[in-house]
Amino acid sequence: MSDIAIADVSVVRLNGPRAHLPGGGAGEISKLIVRVEADDGTYGLGEAEDFFGVTEAIEYIGTVLEGRDPMAVRPHVSEVVFGTLPPHTKQQQQLVADSPEGFQPVTATSPTATPYGPAVWGIAGVEMALCDLVGKALGTPVYNLLGGQYRDEARIYLDRSAPDVKDDLDAWREMARESVAEDFDFLKFDIDYTAPDHTDDPWNRSLSSAQRHRIVERIGAVRDEIGPDIELAVDCHWQYNEGDALRLARDLSEFDLMWFEDPAPVTDPETYVRVSEETDVPVCAGEMLTPDQFRQYLEMGACDIVHPDVLFTGGLHATHRIAELAEMHRVPMAMHGNGGCLATIAAAHVAAASRNFLGIEYHHVETEWLAEYVERTDAPLFENGAVPLTDAPGLGVELNESVCEQYLESGETLF
Numbered sequence: 132m133s134d135i136a137i138a139d140v141s142v143v144r145l146n147g148p149r150a151h152l153p154g155g156g157a158g159e160i161s162k163l164i165v166r167v168e169a170d171d172g173t174y175g176l177g178e179a180e181d182f183f184g185v186t187e188a189i190e191y192i193g194t195v196l197e198g199r200d201p202m203a204v205r206p207h208v209s210e211v212v213f214g215t216l217p218p219h220t221k222q223q224q225q226l227v228a229d230s231p232e233g234f235q236p237v238t239a240t241s242p243t244a245t246p247y248g249p250a251v252w253g254i255a256g257v258e259m260a261l262c263d264l265v266g267k268a269l270g271t272p273v274y275n276l277l278g279g280q281y282r283d284e285a286r287i288y289l290d291r292s293a294p295d296v297k298d299d300l301d302a303w304r305e306m307a308r309e310s311v312a313e314d315f316d317f318l319k320f321d322i323d324y325t326a327p328d329h330t331d332d333p334w335n336r337s338l339s340s341a342q343r344h345r346i347v348e349r350i351g352a353v354r355d356e357i358g359p360d361i362e363l364a365v366d367c368h369w370q371y372n373e374g375d376a377l378r379l380a381r382d383l384s385e386f387d388l389m390w391f392e393d394p395a396p397v398t399d400p401e402t403y404v405r406v407s408e409e410t411d412v413p414v415c416a417g418e419m420l421t422p423d424q425f426r427q428y429l430e431m432g433a434c435d436i437v438h439p440d441v442l443f444t445g446g447l448h449a450t451h452r453i454a455e456l457a458e459m460h461r462v463p464m465a466m467h468g469n470g471g472c473l474a475t476i477a478a479a480h481v482a483a484a485s486r487n488f489l490g491i492e493y494h495h496v497e498t499e500w501l502a503e504y505v506e507r508t509d510a511p512l513f514e515n516g517a518v519p520l521t522d523a524p525g526l527g528v529e530l531n532e533s534v535c536e537q538y539l540e541s542g543e544t545l546f
Contacts, residue, residue: 133202135169140193144540150497154324155295167260175264178473179256188253214240258446266525277484284517285482288317288490293324304356315516317362338375354386366392380410390415403433418467440467454485468492471501479518
């Protein structure tokens with residue numbers, strides 16, 4: 132037991148423009164920032180995805196953890212995700228006895244009775260903030276809390292999705308050329324947005340011959356532009372049937388892809404097994420999976436590359452467990468990145484502590500504020516296509532209050 136206790140867990144929403152949506156065009160995007168403060172004033176910052184139910188989950192978790200030891204990071208996560216056996220822990224018993232009016236604690240399972248979904252996404256943001264807090268309290272970077280540092284920078288792979296104009300090969304070439312010119316040497320494009328002008332039926336999970344040929348033509352233009360030495364991957368976003376996924380993977384194999392991502396619905400690992408076995412393009416999967424679900428995929432041989440996201444696994448420790456499990460299967464780990472700058476820096480700490488790391492995804496290179504709502508005093512967000520790691524305690528970040536105030540959701544107060 133430490134001599135500090137969790138005094139407050141709070142969350143705010145930032146909302147602002149997004150310059151490049153999946154598939155092109157502009158829109159809006161929101162992010163949740165979590166702050167966990169101890170009773171001695173030490174605090175940590177985390178990021179959570181603004182999905183359905185996540186804010187409510189964080190508020191629930193904050194009530195559960197008030198007064199608890201912030202050093203007990205993994206027990207807190209395990210309690211929220213899985214619950215405990217009756218008669219439950221003394222802390223749970225006290226929570227039940229002293230619950231605020233209208234609050235109903237769930238002790239035997241997660242508050243949603245499932246070990247995935249909003250409760251896991253909520254605890255991911257809280258756990259990130261706890262890791263930051265603990266690192267600050269102990270005077271050490273988060274990557275040391277995960278076992279130590281294999282590397283001093285974490286490579287970024289840039290998700291480009293697709294240009295606005297899909298049938299112009301020069302637009303594909305220009306997007307690829309500009310990305311490489313900004314010192315990124317690892318790019319990814321979205322198959323479902325590559326030739327939507329040739330989608331015959333939005334329901335049937337199929338690719339026509341014409342659509343496959345246009346996909347090959349457009350991804351081929353990217354490969355021709357960037358040359359053979361830049362890494363190139365593609366993402367199918369769980370969209371296709373087995374036969375068409377196999378045909379497309381074979382069609383694209385000439386482009387020496389780093390991976391072929393999420394070819395079929397994530398609930399169908401059997402299809403992933405067959406696509407992996409019957410093509411020579413590595414299958415990458417798992418952006419929404421938890422450690423237990425990754426265990427099943429790995430035991431089945433359903434992925435050649437694991438692809439966890441720190442926002443969806445249950446946190447940094449959970450993501451590191453996935454990396455370690457994959458390493459024991461001799462499977463590399465790339466890291467899906469749905470987050471902005473805070474989640475990306477947090478993911479870099481996991482990457483630094485994971486032997487089998489390949490790269491962290493970043494979507495938002497055109498949207499400057501998403502790279503600015505936290506700041507690092509000793510390093511930029513990106514340098515030479517990677518996130519540099521430092522020896523700053525915790526995650527090594529502080530809120531950029533001027534940026535946060537500018538994009539703060541109407542009616543909310545910044546901590």
